[in-house]
Amino acid sequence: MIFDVIIVGGGAAGFFSAIQIATHNPQLKVVILERGKEVLTKVKVSGGGRCNVTHAEFVPNELVKSYPRGEKELRGPFHTFCSGDTVAFFEDRGVALKIEEDGRMFPESDSSQTIIDCFLAETERLGIKVNTSCGVKNIKELSSENSSWEIETSQGIFQTKKIVISTGSNPKIWNQLAALGHTIVSPVPSLFTFNIKDIRINGLMGLSSPAEVKLIDRKNNPIKLENGQKATAKGPLLITHWGMSGPAILKLSAWGARKLFEQNYQFKIQVNWLPTYNQEEVLSDLKELKTSEAKKLVFNTRPFEIPKRLWFKILEVSGITNLHKWAEINKNQLQQLSQELTEATFDVNGKSTFKEEFVTAGGVDLKEINFKTYESKICKNMFLAGEVINVDAITGGFNFQNAWTGAYIVAKAITEVA
Numbered sequence: 001m002i003f004d005v006i007i008v009g010g011g012a013a014g015f016f017s018a019i020q021i022a023t024h025n026p027q028l029k030v031v032i033l034e035r036g037k038e039v040l041t042k043v044k045v046s047g048g049g050r051c052n053v054t055h056a057e058f059v060p061n062e063l064v065k066s067y068p069r070g071e072k073e074l075r076g077p078f079h080t081f082c083s084g085d086t087v088a089f090f091e092d093r094g095v096a097l098k099i100e101e102d103g104r105m106f107p108e109s110d111s112s113q114t115i116i117d118c119f120l121a122e123t124e125r126l127g128i129k130v131n132t133s134c135g136v137k138n139i140k141e142l143s144s145e146n147s148s149w150e151i152e153t154s155q156g157i158f159q160t161k162k163i164v165i166s167t168g169s170n171p172k173i174w175n176q177l178a179a180l181g182h183t184i185v186s187p188v189p190s191l192f193t194f195n196i197k198d199i200r201i202n203g204l205m206g207l208s209s210p211a212e213v214k215l216i217d218r219k220n221n222p223i224k225l226e227n228g229q230k231a232t233a234k235g236p237l238l239i240t241h242w243g244m245s246g247p248a249i250l251k252l253s254a255w256g257a258r259k260l261f262e263q264n265y266q267f268k269i270q271v272n273w274l275p276t277y278n279q280e281e282v283l284s285d286l287k288e289l290k291t292s293e294a295k296k297l298v299f300n301t302r303p304f305e306i307p308k309r310l311w312f313k314i315l316e317v318s319g320i321t322n323l324h325k326w327a328e329i330n331k332n333q334l335q336q337l338s339q340e341l342t343e344a345t346f347d348v349n350g351k352s353t354f355k356e357e358f359v360t361a362g363g364v365d366l367k368e369i370n371f372k373t374y375e376s377k378i379c380k381n382m383f384l385a386g387e388v389i390n391v392d393a394i395t396g397g398f399n400f401q402n403a404w405t406g407a408y409i410v411a412k413a414i415t416e417v418a
């Protein structure tokens with residue numbers, strides 16, 4: 001079983017690289033080895049079954065900003081294959097994509113099966129062999145001089161000149177790669193929601209409001225990220241049955257993935273429900289209302305653009321009832337109200353899985369990859385694409401874009417020299 005290229009892992013990056021290799025050089029004998037009975041299983045469940053294939057951010061230098069790990073390294077690769085190229089790839093094969101309001105891109109069919117069908121049709125058309133139930137057990141460098149590979153699988157031994165590792169976040173393959181000399185950045189989960197039990201969000205399930213959220217530790221100090229920046233995110237915040245979710249929270253879960261893991265997911269967040277104001281500005285507006293609206297019931301005025309249910313809840317926790325008039329609100333209550341609106345602090349105890357998308361931060365150290373080819377700097381003729389490397393993104397289609405870009409560049413490198 002000798003091939004020109006063996007791809008280990010029949011997921012997003014594996015299929016995309018196989019298709020690109022065979023498209024650029026149909027002479028090459030390519031096989032995908034997949035340990036599962038099915039291929040593309042994550043694509044199937046992705047985006048809640050709709051597959052958020054990429055994001056409508058077409059400028060490489062802007063696109064990289066969504067990658068807590070990989071921002072610097074992906075700049076070059078995105079100049080070679082960006083989200084616009086992903087759109088073109090699918091449209092050329094009859095899969096129209098649509099852009100949602102928040103920039104996420106899905107197949108028009110709203111079904112991940114459309115993407116799977118497209119990949120399977122391409123592999124068949126191009127004569128790419130796909131071996132399922134073929135788990136890779138051992139990867140051995142045959143000779144360091146001409147660097148070819150022997151791969152031991154549940155279906156026997158395979159040999160190849162070039163190997164592409166696209167096994168996602170698989171610990172066994174990471175161990176193999178470590179044995180071959182790679183450094184593996186320890187894996188931790190990313191993209192999760194925060195578990196919060198707090199009377200201030202009781203009964204508000206399903207409510208979404210724009211907010212600015214800061215990560216703080218149990219001693220109320222801002223949590224600093226690896227690069228020394230403060231962990232802050234703006235965007236819609238969604239109150240759920242278990243606590244808080246929505247883009248603002250998911251972004252923080254990604255940027256803070258490692259720090260929050262270190263804190264065993266016991267930390268605090270500070271929420272500003274009025275992200276364009278600070279506490280002093282809100283206090284000053286409230287003081288003005290106390291005079292200008294003196295005779296009016298506080299419950300009947302909603303001076304800020306926040307959902308009614310949230311406003312009522314904040315009034316309630318600030319000790320203001322539906323009988324209070326503005327004139328009756330004392331200094332302390334105004335202070336508390338302004339604080340609840342702009343600096344509300346919540347204890348987070350644990351995390352929950354965000355069902356639509358999750359990803360692992362960690363993997364092969366980026367210093368050990370040549371980002372012009374995605375070849376390992378440690379092992380010649382070994383290429384790595386997708387989640388197996390230490391790149392991950394916030395939610396929104398960026399994680400698949402990492403898989404498509406890496407896979408495209410791997411294919412380009414392999415076919416240019418083969």
Ligand SMILES: Cc1cc2nc3c(=O)[nH]c(=O)nc-3n(C[C@H](O)[C@H](O)[C@H](O)COP(=O)(O)OP(=O)(O)OC[C@H]3O[C@@H](n4cnc5c(N)ncnc54)[C@H](O)[C@@H]3O)c2cc1C
Nearest residue numbers: 009011012013035046047052136168357386387397399400
């Ligand atoms: C529920 C969910 C929803 C998601 N939704 C989205 C989304 O909508 N948009 C987005 O951008 N990202 C999404 N993601 C993230 C995205 O799925 C991944 O980033 C992406 O699949 C990574 O592609 P990959 O090819 O590197 O790995 P994978 O897709 O995980 O593929 C790896 C493959 O390798 C195989 N494999 C592993 N070990 C071996 C072995 N020893 N031998 C042979 N085969 C092996 C695995 O079985 C698997 O098929 C989602 C993730 C999850 C979990």
